[in-house]
Amino acid sequence: MKKRxxxxxxxxxxxxxxxxxxxxxxxxxxxxxxxxxxxxxxxxAAFYEPVTSxxxxxxxxxxxxxxxxxxxxxxxxxxxxxxxxxxxxxxLNSGVVAIDSGRTDDVAExxxxxxxxxxxxxxxxxxxxHLYHIQFDETLRQIEEQEFFSxxxxxxxxxxxxxxxxxRGAKGLEREAIRKGLAYFSVGLKLLDPKAVVPADVSKMVxxxxxLIDQHAGFADSPVFTxxxxxxxxxxxxxxxxxxxxxxxxxxMMWYGRLTMLIKGASESGPYAHQDALVSQDEAKAQTxxxxxxxxxxxxxxxxxxxxxxxxxxxxxxxxAYYVGLADDLTPAEYRKALRAALGPNFxxxxxxxxxxxxxVQTELARLRPPAIxxxxxxxxxxxxxxxGREITPAQLDKVLDKTMGLRLLGQxxxxxxxxxxxLVAPTVGTKSGPPAFTTVEVSDFGxxxxxxxxxxxxxxxxxxxxxAIVKKIGDxxxxxxxxxxARLRAEFAAISVKDWNRNLYWSWLYALKxxxxxxxxxxxxxxxxxxxxxxxxxxxxxxxxxxxxHDTILYVKQSYTMTITAEAAxxxxxxxGPVVGYVEPVPEFYxxxxxxxxxxxxxLGEMKALDETALGRLQALEDLLVRLLSxxxxxxxxxxxxxxxxxxxxxxADALTGIVTGADATAQKTTLIADVHTxxxxxxxxxxxxxxxxxxxxxxxxxxxxxxxxxxxxxxYYEFRHPMADRLTDEKWRELLGGANxxxxxxxxxxxxxx
Numbered sequence: 001m002k003k004r005x006x007x008x009x010x011x012x013x014x015x016x017x018x019x020x021x022x023x024x025x026x027x028x029x030x031x032x033x034x035x036x037x038x039x040x041x042x043x044x045a046a047f048y049e050p051v052t053s054x055x056x057x058x059x060x061x062x063x064x065x066x067x068x069x070x071x072x073x074x075x076x077x078x079x080x081x082x083x084x085x086x087x088x089x090x091x092l093n094s095g096v097v098a099i100d101s102g103r104t105d106d107v108a109e110x111x112x113x114x115x116x117x118x119x120x121x122x123x124x125x126x127x128x129x130h131l132y133h134i135q136f137d138e139t140l141r142q143i144e145e146q147e148f149f150s151x152x153x154x155x156x157x158x159x160x161x162x163x164x165x166x167x168r169g170a171k172g173l174e175r176e177a178i179r180k181g182l183a184y185f186s187v188g189l190k191l192l193d194p195k196a197v198v199p200a201d202v203s204k205m206v207x208x209x210x211x212l213i214d215q216h217a218g219f220a221d222s223p224v225f226t227x228x229x230x231x232x233x234x235x236x237x238x239x240x241x242x243x244x245x246x247x248x249x250x251x252x253m254m255w256y257g258r259l260t261m262l263i264k265g266a267s268e269s270g271p272y273a274h275q276d277a278l279v280s281q282d283e284a285k286a287q288t289x290x291x292x293x294x295x296x297x298x299x300x301x302x303x304x305x306x307x308x309x310x311x312x313x314x315x316x317x318x319x320x321a322y323y324v325g326l327a328d329d330l331t332p333a334e335y336r337k338a339l340r341a342a343l344g345p346n347f348x349x350x351x352x353x354x355x356x357x358x359x360x361v362q363t364e365l366a367r368l369r370p371p372a373i374x375x376x377x378x379x380x381x382x383x384x385x386x387x388x389g390r391e392i393t394p395a396q397l398d399k400v401l402d403k404t405m406g407l408r409l410l411g412q413x414x415x416x417x418x419x420x421x422x423x424l425v426a427p428t429v430g431t432k433s434g435p436p437a438f439t440t441v442e443v444s445d446f447g448x449x450x451x452x453x454x455x456x457x458x459x460x461x462x463x464x465x466x467x468x469a470i471v472k473k474i475g476d477x478x479x480x481x482x483x484x485x486x487a488r489l490r491a492e493f494a495a496i497s498v499k500d501w502n503r504n505l506y507w508s509w510l511y512a513l514k515x516x517x518x519x520x521x522x523x524x525x526x527x528x529x530x531x532x533x534x535x536x537x538x539x540x541x542x543x544x545x546x547x548x549x550x551h552d553t554i555l556y557v558k559q560s561y562t563m564t565i566t567a568e569a570a571x572x573x574x575x576x577x578g579p580v581v582g583y584v585e586p587v588p589e590f591y592x593x594x595x596x597x598x599x600x601x602x603x604x605l606g607e608m609k610a611l612d613e614t615a616l617g618r619l620q621a622l623e624d625l626l627v628r629l630l631s632x633x634x635x636x637x638x639x640x641x642x643x644x645x646x647x648x649x650x651x652x653x654a655d656a657l658t659g660i661v662t663g664a665d666a667t668a669q670k671t672t673l674i675a676d677v678h679t680x681x682x683x684x685x686x687x688x689x690x691x692x693x694x695x696x697x698x699x700x701x702x703x704x705x706x707x708x709x710x711x712x713x714x715x716x717x718y719y720e721f722r723h724p725m726a727d728r729l730t731d732e733k734w735r736e737l738l739g740g741a742n743x744x745x746x747x748x749x750x751x752x753x754x755x756x
Contacts, residue, residue: 027170027178029348030296032340035333041503044322047604048502051595053588053630057524057637062702064527065093071700072707073120080117081696081712087755091698091710095528096537098715098754101696103739105671107131108661110694110714111654121582121650122699122711123629125516125538125590129545130671130716131622131660132594136505137552138664139605139615140323141239141246148316149192149249154303155312156189156252157196159294162301164199166293166349173282174350177289183209183224184259184290191252213251218684218726219379225259225287227278228271228379230561230679232725233258238554238675241730242667250555253410257556260329260377260406261291263365271378273396273427273563274386278378278403288361289352291407295335296347317410319610324506324556327411328371335407338364370405373418373558377404379681381564382427392427392449392565394481400563412558415506417546420461420489421453421678422560430480450479451562451680452687455543455720461489462510464517464542466535470749505601509549512593513542524637526586528699533753537697537715538587540750544716547689550675551731564681582650583701583711584632591630598623614663621659641704671716674734676723685722688729692717692738695754719744 068074083091083099090097104110107127114121163182170178183202187209190196198206208223213234222229233254240250265284266276277284301309313332321327339347342364343357351357374380380400384390422428432448454476459467468486471477477486501511516538520529528534550557602619605611611619632646649656661669674690694714702708721744723729729737737743746754 027166027174027348027350029346030293031300032296032336032343032345032347033299034340035337040318040321040326041500044604045499045503047607048499048508048596048600050498051592051599051630053592053634055588055634055637057520057522057586059524059526059637059639059702060706061523061527061530062708064095064531066091066095066700066708068092070708071710073709077119077698077710077712080119081698083698084756087698090533090753090755091700094531094533094753095700096531096533096697096753098537098695098697098750100756101694101714103693104714105693106666106669107671107694107714108654108657108669111657114712115651115654120709120711121653122697122701122713123582123584123650123653124541124697124713124715125585125587126541126544126697126715127713128591128594128626128629129512129541130548131625131657132509132598133545133548133552134661134664134668135598135601135615135619135622136323136509136549137239138618138668139601139611140552141242141668142612142615143319143610144249145243145245148319149245151312151316152249152252152256153189153192154305155309156185156192158301158303158309159297160185160189160199162297163293167199167201170350172350173286173353174289177286177293177349179205180224180286181290181293187213187224188252188255191255192248194248213255216726219376219681222259225261225279226283227262227377229259230376230379230725232728233376233559235728235730237728237730238551239668240555241732253555256409257412258375258408260404260408260411261287261294262404262406263288263362264403264405271381271564272386273380273382273399276403278380285352285358287406288358288365289349291335292339292347292352292361293349294409295332295407296339296349298332299336313410319605319608320410320556321413322504322604322608322610324553325413325415325504327408328373328375328414328558329408329411330365330368330406331411332407332409334368335365338368365405368405370401371558372401372414373422374400374404374561374563375412375418375558376561376679376681379564380404381566381681383566385566392430394428394485396427397422397563413506413553413556415553415557416493416510417458417550418558418560418677420458420493423485423489424453424457424482425450425560425562425678425680426565427563429482429485433478433480449562449565449682450476450482451682452685452722453560453678455546455677455689455718456539457486458546459513459517459539459542460486461493462514462517463490463494464539466519466532466539467517474749502596502600505597505604506549506553508593508597508600510546512590512597513545515590515593516587517542520587520589524639526636526701528701529586536750536752540718540753541716543689543720544691544718547675547691547718548673550677550689551673554675559676560678562678562680562682581647581703581709582653583699583709584629584636584650585699585713586633586636588630588633588637591626591633595623595626595630598626618660618662618664621662625656625660639704670731672735672738673731674729676725676728679725683722684725686725686728688719688721688723690719690729690734692719692743717746718750720747 236247236250264277265281299310426449676686678687697715
């Protein structure tokens, strides 16, 4: 194991800045002490230690389709599981079939039922991915409830007091900037603590913002920021529906994560790409002045426990960045560096009202990175009547991103899949060149555009040739520039090093999924793993797990948007019968990556003091389980006979899960999860990605003795559909929808391995 110095850990936890204490009494100078440079991506990647598998598969193949008498226990399994003729045909033709299994959404319970009926157990990658999701989601939820909720109340209250003090004696544009800052923190505080007092100077502005958040009806003009905000995003979703404090935390962090203090202003301002800015020059000055005061006062503001605002901010940002990644928008630290370069070690906020001073600050800020993901700021749009050749082009997206550059206090995070999806819709991708496709197309004022991405797009960029083939087959790739755009994205992400793929837990989870969707090549693989049906089963597992990832991180991920372009089955019946022999899904590279990810989760969060003993124990139990699955899968691929203790472990796999789910309640273990991942302003709809009830997977595998058995295990049911943005689904609403007559259908491409 790598040694890590205490100084390194200290840097990850907090940036220690020398600053004086106390709130201002009226406008006063703001000190800008030198910043400590800290590369969080590099710091986090130090916790990742690769685990490798170099097994050479040597399992004898067998011909397909299988004759019914070629599977030793087919009659026995058929007596316990009702197989339709299509399901039986799929099993014999490809060695794989998934069927409905009733309304079970608990993995451990599913395995226990298989054991009770003495069906051979097939341990699936789907179930292992779900176990990691439980660790990720539960540890994040616990630190949010136990630490971050109260920290954000204290930070919001301290910053509210700071701006309230600065308001005294302030005049002109500086007063307006301070009022905006005071309203900004009053909204955040009121969302966290409904009993909080709002200063009279901003009460009307704050009340209007809170009403818009409460109504969550969609886009409306923000009273504080003047441009349009998507208030439908403030519906608590994911695990944030599980307590009142989590609901409040969700709304406040969405507020602090979505609203940008814009740098650019112009007389020709508005939402359209051809306009120079979203807001006027004076509004941009006020917002930049507000941002400068926030960035500059964070190191000096003191909380009741003696910590500075910056230390509190850094703790929350560092831990959440370890989970999800770095902010896509500019941070307070980046602003302080730019301000110091433009104004020196001290500045008066009111000085930014001067055009020359403001331009010098703008110039320094413009040197910084623009956002990479458009997330709905200002309800930006393209009016083709004002564009050369009346076309939609990638340059229009770049211009909008440049206009939305600015500070977010705790900005939502850059994640690669949001970046991919944002680049695979209009205007980067052009108009429809073939027949309309149901999922992606939306007829705008300009014509049919690719308004929605697909989960398959993400898997295709991650390297799945099968996902790309499906997109093209169903017509969702028939758009101008789609092929060249996805080719560029595939090349961009193929060039990323293993170290960079493991810069944080989010990226590392995607890296594990890459290992699942890239088929193993060469001879010696079990025959069922060489079929298209198996490739699609793995693609389905990856998409189901990706849905869980987006569910767990729905608050922190920066969701991609498409700009406006104007001009139930019955449970399977089982009966007990004789001895059985099981099998582990033989995907050693996947297990190796998940071992490394789980170890990275445990060690990194452990050093940050972000885990309690129960969570540490759960993660250690999962790591131990994965190490054993890695070893067993390598034995299977070498065509070695497993020890009786190994078969006993597989038979009693449900028992092995006890330590992994300790302390996680029934809700935390459910597979029925939903997350909206993309918003289209044209249709007023979102793309929902979800998992439903577990399905029963039957797999025909050949044992070293030469005979073929059928084993059973749980797999995800994966859903993708469009839904009104005004009704972004919670897990609770999703479960109601699944149980009703209007439940969405499963994707047609899964018919290669799934049957009724």
